[in-house]
Amino acid sequence: MIERIVIRGYRLFQDFEMVPTAGLNIVVGGNEAGKSTLLEAISLGLTGRVDGRWAEEQLNPYWFNQKLVANYFAELAAGNSLKAPEILIELFLSPANPDIHILRGVYNSRAEDAPGVRIHIRPSTDYSEEFASYLATPDRPDIIPVEYYEVEWQDFAGAILHRRPKSLGVSFIDSRTIRSTWGLDYHTREMLGDFVEAKERAAISVAHRSARHNISETALAEVNKRIIAEGTKLHDKDLALQMDQSAGASWEASVVPHVGEIPFALAGQGPQAAIKVALAMNRSADTTSYVLIEEPENHLSHTSLTQLIARIEALAGNRQVFITTHSSYVLNRLGLDKLRLLHAGTPTTFSDISADTVLYFKRLSGFDTLRIVLADKLVLAEGPSDEMLFERAFRDKHDDKTPIEAGIDVLSMAGVSLARALELSAALDRQVAGIRDNDGKQPSHWEGKVAAYLQPGKRQLFIGDPADGKTLEPQLIHANGDATLRALLPITDDTKTTLDWMTGHKTDAALKIVESKTSITFPDYLMKAIEFVE
Incomplete structure (x- = not known):
């Protein structure tokens, strides 16, 4: 290794x-x-x-x-x-x-x-x-x-x-540069050749040479007669066409793999990439000690990528494998503990991530973990409503400039453990503002649960005062007044209070507020989160 x-x-x-x-x-x-x-x-x-x-x-x-x-x-x-x-x-x-x-x-x-x-x-x-x-x-x-x-x-x-x-021995597979019209490259032909035994190779070579000789003696016979008939005009010796019997015309250069019934060179880019990676992984350790794979996710559907990653895991064996990727799925599925982060030519080292968190993200392989890995500044919002309203508050403060334009990534944690995301952020030493509801408890209660991953000025939680409401919706009503918000929302049922409707239509309510031209006062904890990541 x-x-x-x-x-x-x-x-x-x-x-x-x-x-x-x-x-x-x-x-x-x-x-x-x-x-x-x-x-x-x-x-x-x-x-x-x-x-x-x-x-x-x-x-x-x-x-x-x-x-x-x-x-x-x-x-x-x-x-x-x-x-x-x-x-x-x-x-x-x-x-x-x-x-x-x-x-x-x-x-x-x-x-x-x-x-x-x-x-x-x-x-x-x-x-x-x-x-x-x-x-x-x-x-x-x-x-x-x-x-x-x-x-x-x-x-x-x-x-x-x-x-x-x-x-x-090393196999280098770059799925980004695969082009169907290039045909079969030498490396792939060599990997397929691993399946051919020495005696079979000799037998195929003899049969191929005999076939070329037969073509010269049969299909080219009439052609050569015509050439010889005109030979005196061309040269003082007879000219003829013969099949090439040199090493350059070996059977290896003529045998073409097929995917199903389609020549490999004409198969889609996805199947080509997947087959090349699988062949590289399938070679014996004596032939290939190292496998280098460039962005295996390219050209592959989610289903095909899932199958390919499973093959990589199964065939890795004792090899040392280096994979570059832009896919959170690949990162999650193969394990965050295998992560090697590069930034401007410099490797970033980070503390060990707990085995439980590695397993958690493997099971939650669809989560966009790479956004946490690559972001310079990050806001982890409890849900889509918090995400939308944070972005609206940021735009209002910065003349319609979005957080991402300021280098701040806002990520909804709906269905994802905030503690797990904070653990990963701490391992990567990211600057993170976490936004969550108080659920009727003091902010210190929630901060205590993730205290190991928090650091003043680096990673902090921003939680509303319980006196102003348990969740985002009553916090908004407290900051703006019931009448102001009700006028913005499409509430047609007079029997429902503004809070009841917003609680039952969290995402719709947030979207209407975000799209409104009316000036809104945002809860204090959201504004403090903005100041923290600016």
Whole structure:
């Protein structure tokens, strides 16, 4: 297993370290957080390749962290000498596997005696004069001249690697880039080939060669007669068409998998993604030790995604799996305890979430947990009425600007335990305002139940005074007066009081108030919650 990941100077990562779990790692984060780059770096360290090609062939100036590059050229312009930007990717491996002891040594950034592999991209000593000349050139662009760089792929013993070390097999599945017209990629063909035994492979090859020969002798026979008849006009020797018998025309390149009765390349993107992930997970641990999956939810319906996640769980075995996702369902279903949060290229660590809460969200897999995970500021409202009225109060105070425009996410907790959400928020150190009814009890009663997750100025509950009513509806009436609210609401039954109607039509009442042009006075605890998260 990969015990530690070190990435320096590669794309978004300036100085990155992460200690993954031995089994499943779910990597989440906002856009440009570095999720895809992390998987790419792991694959690069294990294989020396990017997109199937050697790193030295793909080397790009924009692989280098652009902040470090900008600082480098700024220092040069100021007359200061600075070490040229480099890229370092190191994967520290568990010493438990005797097959990888050959990779063990201290040739790593931590000078630690451990097995591992590393990619180091740095200026080549063979081009030191050319590099210096480039830097001295007037009006040259502030771009790293990668032509003068070299790529070193080594193990921690210092040995140069020319191929992926044994036992470090990796499957990289990116469902986002699957296109039906691309057909079957090499990696998928290789995974399907695992099902073919050596003797079967030889037998298929012989049969395929014989079939090609028969085509040359039969279907092409008449064509070749016509070509030979005109041969003297074309060349001094006979010309003819024959089926290719070279290795490039092997049966592997001709056999096409089918999904049902449809060629794999013409199947929908969802089935293609699901099959690729399942094939990667199904490979033996000897063939694939690591599985990297990019956003498995893409192109899949909820039912198909449910089936795929079940397969991932069932087939994971002893592999180390890294999954990036934007899906709360994937996160909940596979377990919040596997969460690895990235933000602007920096990993966020958090306290252990209780097993009960992990199980709770697994059972409540449809809840949008990622909104809690990714929000900078969060309001947890007890229900949809509280959510709508908080947003209206915020807009009234801020000239119709919504909370989300101010970077504040308001999330209804209808049917969800506020305590569980606060526990997750505390583990992630989120700033949270919790809004709830007092239900006839003092606020201190409810605060005591979640005291372990509250922190003054960081996570607080906002609860109305019991003297003004048990729930939101009487609190609104107390703040505005019965007549004012009754005039806003479509109450046609004169026998019902305003409070009775609002209590029986909570969401409808909140919606009417939100849509009204009439100025409303909101309960004090809602306004204090707004001040807290502003």
